[in-house]
Amino acid sequence: MSAIGLVEKTTAYFKDFKTWVALDSTNLSDGQQLAVKYFTVAVILFVAQILFGLLAATQFIWPGFLFEILDFNVNRMVHINAMIVWMLYGFIGCVYWLLEDESQTEIVGLKLGNIAFWVLTAAVTVVVLVYLLVQIGPGKDSSLWFINEGREYIEAPRWADIGIVVVMLIFFYNVVATFTKGKWSGIAGVLTLDLVALAGLYVAGMFYMTNITHEQYWWWWVIHLWVEATWEVLVGVIMAWSLMKLLGVRRKIVQTWLYIEVALMFGSGILGLGHHYFWIGTPEYWLTIGGFFSALEPIPLVAMVVHAVYDSGSHAFKNGNHPALAWVIAHAFGNFFGAGVWGFMHTLPQINMYTHGTQWSASHGHLAFFGAYATINIAFFYLAIQHWRGGVWMGEGTANAWRWKWAIGLLNVGVLGMTIAMLIAGYEQSFIERAVEGSTWGGYFTAQNHPSFQSAMVWRLLFGVVTAAGLGLLIWDLLTIGKGETRKAKVITQQ
Amino acid sequence: MNDEPLWASESFWKKVAIWVTAGSFLILVVLTMDSLSQTSAGGKRVQAYSVINKKIDYQYQEKLHKSIPVVGGDELLFGQQFSEEEARQLVDLGKKTSQAKNCMNCHTLLGNGAYYAPDLTKAWLDKGWIGTDVREDLMMKFLMDPENNARTYGSNRKMPNLGITEQEAKGLIAFLKWMSSIDTNGFPYNFKTIYAEE
Numbered sequence A: 001m002s003a004i005g006l007v008e009k010t011t012a013y014f015k016d017f018k019t020w021v022a023l024d025s026t027n028l029s030d031g032q033q034l035a036v037k038y039f040t041v042a043v044i045l046f047v048a049q050i051l052f053g054l055l056a057a058t059q060f061i062w063p064g065f066l067f068e069i070l071d072f073n074v075n076r077m078v079h080i081n082a083m084i085v086w087m088l089y090g091f092i093g094c095v096y097w098l099l100e101d102e103s104q105t106e107i108v109g110l111k112l113g114n115i116a117f118w119v120l121t122a123a124v125t126v127v128v129l130v131y132l133l134v135q136i137g138p139g140k141d142s143s144l145w146f147i148n149e150g151r152e153y154i155e156a157p158r159w160a161d162i163g164i165v166v167v168m169l170i171f172f173y174n175v176v177a178t179f180t181k182g183k184w185s186g187i188a189g190v191l192t193l194d195l196v197a198l199a200g201l202y203v204a205g206m207f208y209m210t211n212i213t214h215e216q217y218w219w220w221w222v223i224h225l226w227v228e229a230t231w232e233v234l235v236g237v238i239m240a241w242s243l244m245k246l247l248g249v250r251r252k253i254v255q256t257w258l259y260i261e262v263a264l265m266f267g268s269g270i271l272g273l274g275h276h277y278f279w280i281g282t283p284e285y286w287l288t289i290g291g292f293f294s295a296l297e298p299i300p301l302v303a304m305v306v307h308a309v310y311d312s313g314s315h316a317f318k319n320g321n322h323p324a325l326a327w328v329i330a331h332a333f334g335n336f337f338g339a340g341v342w343g344f345m346h347t348l349p350q351i352n353m354y355t356h357g358t359q360w361s362a363s364h365g366h367l368a369f370f371g372a373y374a375t376i377n378i379a380f381f382y383l384a385i386q387h388w389r390g391g392v393w394m395g396e397g398t399a400n401a402w403r404w405k406w407a408i409g410l411l412n413v414g415v416l417g418m419t420i421a422m423l424i425a426g427y428e429q430s431f432i433e434r435a436v437e438g439s440t441w442g443g444y445f446t447a448q449n450h451p452s453f454q455s456a457m458v459w460r461l462l463f464g465v466v467t468a469a470g471l472g473l474l475i476w477d478l479l480t481i482g483k484g485e486t487r488k489a490k491v492i493t494q495q
Numbered sequence B: 001m002n003d004e005p006l007w008a009s010e011s012f013w014k015k016v017a018i019w020v021t022a023g024s025f026l027i028l029v030v031l032t033m034d035s036l037s038q039t040s041a042g043g044k045r046v047q048a049y050s051v052i053n054k055k056i057d058y059q060y061q062e063k064l065h066k067s068i069p070v071v072g073g074d075e076l077l078f079g080q081q082f083s084e085e086e087a088r089q090l091v092d093l094g095k096k097t098s099q100a101k102n103c104m105n106c107h108t109l110l111g112n113g114a115y116y117a118p119d120l121t122k123a124w125l126d127k128g129w130i131g132t133d134v135r136e137d138l139m140m141k142f143l144m145d146p147e148n149n150a151r152t153y154g155s156n157r158k159m160p161n162l163g164i165t166e167q168e169a170k171g172l173i174a175f176l177k178w179m180s181s182i183d184t185n186g187f188p189y190n191f192k193t194i195y196a197e198e
Helices: A003-021 A030-061 A072-103 A110-133 A141-146 A158-181 A186-203 A212-247 A251-276 A285-296 A298-314 A322-345 A349-355 A359-388 A401-436 A441-449 A451-480 B010-038 B049-053 B084-100 B132-144 B166-179
Strands: B054-061 B066-074
Touching: A030 A072, A030 A110, A030 A359, A030 A451, A072 A110, A072 A158, A072 A186, A072 A212, A072 A359, A110 A158, A141 A158, A141 B084, A158 A186, A186 A212, A186 A251, A186 B010, A212 A251, A212 A298, A212 A322, A212 A359, A212 B010, A251 A285, A251 A298, A251 B010, A285 A298, A285 A322, A285 A349, A285 B010, A298 A322, A322 A359, A322 A401, A349 A401, A359 A401, A359 A451, A401 A441, A401 A451, A441 A451, B049 B054, B049 B084, B049 B166, B084 B166, B132 B166
Parallel strands: none
Antiparallel strands: B054 B066
16 A cells, blocks of 8 residues: 555544544634644553553563563563553643643643644654654663653653653643633642642753762652652642542642642641652661651551542432542552552561562552552543533433443452562562562572462462453443433532 | 641641742752762762773672672773773763663663563673673673573573674673662672682
8 A cells, every 4th residue: 555545544534533432622622722732642551551551471481472572671661661651641731731720810821731632642652653663772872861860760861851851841831821811729839839749850850970878869869759649649639639520629628638638638648758768778867757757658548549549438329420530549549559558568678678579569660659649540531521522411311321330340450460460570579589588589480480479479460361352442432422312411500 | 716736737737838849859969969979980980981891890899798899900891991081981871772772671781671581780790690701701792692592590580682783782881880880888798709709
């Protein structure tokens, strides 16, 4: 087929797809149109995350699979990078979505915001292609600048780091300038300060250092203070706004809760950073500080559960968007169990000595990222699609409601299944590799070859497939829910 | 509403949030300055790069209930005495190579990374290198041609050929040797080194 023919065919498919989806963009404000662009890329990257996760999981069972074509380190890198980036896209989308509503004015730098979106998306595409096609380079600065930095979670090469900072600055300008032109609120204030921290912290991870202790020290500033502090607060902001929109909770209540959550989250999370400083060469006082403050980290997550469940109950769960509310509840519990309980289980140095660097961390990572961040993004996707369909009813009696119910079920069962499988593997590693064998390479492989580890890896892959099926169903549902629905959802106002 | 209790007051919690955040961050900044100065290369916790000229061991201390790195007499790497600057350059090449080859997305370093391959924190001291007389040679061969010198321990998991040059391999070995001398507060626990066997 000629190139022109291929382009024509693709265009035709795209047109057919648009007709089938039948979404009317005139229902969206300019800011919301920008937001849904971010959501679209977020979902594509979500698919990439799951796909490369499945490849890496398969390699645990069949190590020869794609050997020296797409090695484990490449698949794993794309798996975790796609996750970080899709969640960031989701968050940026959420903020653009609520910005005009919250500030009660139009976005100031919409054109700039659109340019930033395309620049970021082009950069992400190039980074991923280089990950897949070039993969590694010689031990020179140029490799770190143009291929990858080889640092878990923030592997993006330096040129992309700089691009990310520029895009974040544009995003930040849009948020601040829009609130300044329109109206400030408690939510706006927390959001702005949080974005300062979010952008500022990223810079801490942009330096190469020979001294690995110093390098990992700053690396954790980015990873921990993003994921366990600023992201949690960002989610608090999104949750606060969503609860007002979904249930009509009073602003004074959500804002007061938000301040309490910020105090608890930063009060425990900032010094909770110490739980990453137990074993990297840093002084012994971190054992005490990190142990104590990270043990407090679940408290704000309990507060968020209370907040969400209490508000839902006090409004008798009455709302016109059942999937969104279900995902908000999934978020509250997922955040508490994944980040809170699973984190607490191995955060004290006395146990972390044995669990650090085993499948325990992977178990915690999976449930925490899904429970805390995937869920809230998905809840927001449902809010957005409802609006995109013209504010139709998505509560009781929605057509094909089995799809969203099965999607939420499969995704939660899938992730929970993987989490338990890896927890079993982690226990086995802690006992056999660490406690008994003393962490040598021989000990490592004795644990890896153990039947309970091997069967855990099989279960992890199976539940990974369940997760993938849930994601497929979720996307199908997001594209079709509310299509042909004529009833309008009641516009919820604050009581 | 003047009769509103303090615990339900929005402005009270706003102030609490600001003070708690600012206070925690300030403490973190102070601790960071202290930690960085205590962990610069050449201090007690993180050795100078020229430690690669010395014998390094990791020994269990009954009194402390943990292992600590012990730096002994001369034990040259590649039969060469490195000045501090030469050692720094070699370790730097190794560290850079470890990042450029994306080691961390299979291995863990200081316990951080991925869990598909063994931890590298004390790899220099691992019993798997059989004896100190063959260690350097085995490591060089493994790094430069991992497929034909595979160390799979019956797992079928092999390291791919990463195109590591001879100089990069030397750098990596120097980096691993230097890293094994970092005081990691007893992590990993109960680790028996290559010297414990001899």
